[in-house]
Amino acid sequence: MSEIRILPLGSGSTGNCFYLEIGKYRILVDLGIGYRRVRDTLLKYGRDLESVDAIFLTHGHYDHVKAALPVTNHVSCKVYADSSVMYSIRNIRSERSVIEIGKRFEALEGLYVTAFAVPHDFVRTCGYVFEWMDKKLVYVTDCGQMNENILSMIQGADVLIVESNHDVDMLKNGPYPYPLQKRILSKFGHMSNDQCADTIEAAYRNGTKNFLLAHVSLNNNTFETALQTSLEKMEGKDVRIYVCHDQGDGMIEF
Ligand SMILES: [Zn+2]
Ligand SMILES: [Zn+2]
Numbered sequence: 001m002s003e004i005r006i007l008p009l010g011s012g013s014t015g016n017c018f019y020l021e022i023g024k025y026r027i028l029v030d031l032g033i034g035y036r037r038v039r040d041t042l043l044k045y046g047r048d049l050e051s052v053d054a055i056f057l058t059h060g061h062y063d064h065v066k067a068a069l070p071v072t073n074h075v076s077c078k079v080y081a082d083s084s085v086m087y088s089i090r091n092i093r094s095e096r097s098v099i100e101i102g103k104r105f106e107a108l109e110g111l112y113v114t115a116f117a118v119p120h121d122f123v124r125t126c127g128y129v130f131e132w133m134d135k136k137l138v139y140v141t142d143c144g145q146m147n148e149n150i151l152s153m154i155q156g157a158d159v160l161i162v163e164s165n166h167d168v169d170m171l172k173n174g175p176y177p178y179p180l181q182k183r184i185l186s187k188f189g190h191m192s193n194d195q196c197a198d199t200i201e202a203a204y205r206n207g208t209k210n211f212l213l214a215h216v217s218l219n220n221n222t223f224e225t226a227l228q229t230s231l232e233k234m235e236g237k238d239v240r241i242y243v244c245h246d247q248g249d250g251m252i253e254f
């Protein structure tokens with residue numbers, strides 16, 4: 001039986017939300033899409049929103065927290081986030097728990113979680129390492145630049161969910177005004193397809209073979225370009241690379 005299952009519910013600037021199963025635990029990462037879509041998609045796959053064991057938020061940008069209130073009205077689990085996100089979710093009724101970036105902790109019995117800092121233009125943004133027995137899953141999006149610390153967090157992951165936001169040429173020649181282009185390209189913006197492909201190559205050298213490309217821009221990228229960039233980089237290597245669509249995808253088992 002698979003020990004890691006991932007159901008991308010929404011990805012990109014229209015709203016981010018991932019449902020993860022690792023071992024016996026059911027987790028949501030980010031709450032950027034509406035309650036009904038979360039509930040109905042989970043039901044379609046025989047899962048129940050009420051049985052989610054924990055929720056983790058990466059940062060307080062709207063596309064990651066906008067549905068925090070309606071979604072958490074239907075769960076009884078804890079919501080974990082950095083203190084900088086707490087104001088954005090001040091109205092939720094769920095128990096909120098402030099995570100300490102860089103400190104590995106046991107969120108649920110046998111499920112160890114480490115939040116790590118990601119360079120991005122929110123007060124503080126984090127990625128997450130989820131570990132259950134010998135299984136490891138890492139989530140990193142909204143990341144302006146890869147760095148040694150993040151690569152060390154990814155090391156040995158069974159599955160990496162990683163941002164492949166934009167194609168640099170499409171962004172530079174696209175509809176966004178210059179200041180916004182500059183923001184996205186900065187080291188506190190988002191990762192390009194090439195940066196993503198470099199990250200995948202580095203992660204592969206450290207043992208990771210399964211990748212999901214996330215937060216793909218609808219304006220400055222295409223799903224095909226994102227996927228192709230990483231596939232070309234990894235040509236001939238024994239890897240599985242999926243691209244996550246904005247409106248979600250089916251259940252992926254590892
Ligand atoms: Zn963001
Ligand atoms: Zn985002």
